[in-house]
Amino acid sequence: MSKRAKNEGSARERVFRTAAALFHRHGIRAVGVETIAAEANTTKMSLYRNFPSKDELVAAWLRDHDARFWQSWDAMSREYPDDPRRQLKAAFELLAKHVADPKARGCPMANAAVEITESDHPATKVIKVHKARLRARLAELCARIGVGDSRLLADQLFLLMEGAQVSAQTPGARAAAASVARAAAVLIDSNRFSTEV
Amino acid sequence: MSKRAKNEGSARERVFRTAAALFHRHGIRAVGVETIAAEANTTKMSLYRNFPSKDELVAAWLRDHDARFWQSWDAMSREYPDDPRRQLKAAFELLAKHVADPKARGCPMANAAVEITESDHPATKVIKVHKARLRARLAELCARIGVGDSRLLADQLFLLMEGAQVSAQTPGARAAAASVARAAAVLIDSNRFSTEV
DNA sequence: ATGGTATGATACCGATCGGTAACCTCAGCG
């Protein structure tokens, strides 16, 4: 039963888990603290005993997402330690699989950036660091592949990733996300040719 | 003076113009009807005399954006009526220029899709039709170019467009958007080679 | 038993949310 699942763990864990799910599904501003508490089978007080504010809860959620993201990224990298090309391919295959889910709701970071425009919001820095790091990691892989301008190719691949994520949740655009892996392959291969000449 | 500009036109026009600017800059849910009215130098009553609800105002804003979007798209197409390749190039150059603005806040449609998850919201259909049409128009251009799989290339270009828009407003990702035009060129050219062989 | 710790329950706070009713002003136009 889902009732069971919702009551598993401490109040903190339930609040956190529930908040993550609701923020992701419905957006940050669309979800009130009262709703989170109720859905987590607890009360607002337990939320505020464990998190200083809703804004900090949002930031904590994104920090958690960041950690999990790099965890699975690193796990994937470790499978092909000496093959950056395959790492890149694996990353896009993982993305493609994730984006194929009809319930996909895009990247929590990018979505949060749409809703949060205040530069002093605690989540803003989390978003910034996450995306900068993703671009850097992509550039690192591209450099190891040995392309001419690794930053350029990395940013192009980055755009594909972001485009696939946002399209996956946009009505009328969902099907387009399926082409992300092939597009990445084209960009990567085309860069190889240009440097091998 | 901006005070002057804000008082130009009817109350309806001021409300509409102000709402469009505020929704775009700060997001839909972050902006209340009272704020819109005040910023438009009028009151809530004038807003509700001209628009049945906030949701409908949002939908009207997106419909207006859709109209303007295709207006400038068609104007651009008319400059190179028999050169679909140049039309495509021009579209990406326009996008690149728009996205280079440090104040860029992405695509109103895609952003709205992040905030609005209700399938019965009046804006949802507007978003869906807009994005579906964009994909169709891209596919049409790709077909006229004469690539093998015009839908595939169109979706890949679509992902680049969406990626550039969303990145332009994401902290830590802004710089990546600058590579969108070159990425598009690579995808297009690579497709040409594959069919000319 | 005792004292901390975590949690639940309930009531409350001021502010804001989207939306409405009633009234008044004023310009345009016959």
Added chain:
DNA sequence: CGCTGAGGTTACCGATCGGTATCATACCAT
């Protein structure tokens, strides 16, 4: 002149927002 329609003004509605205070309960370790 009087009518009409647009718009400004104010007050209000119930609901919800994020956040807090208070009190009771239950468990766990010493």
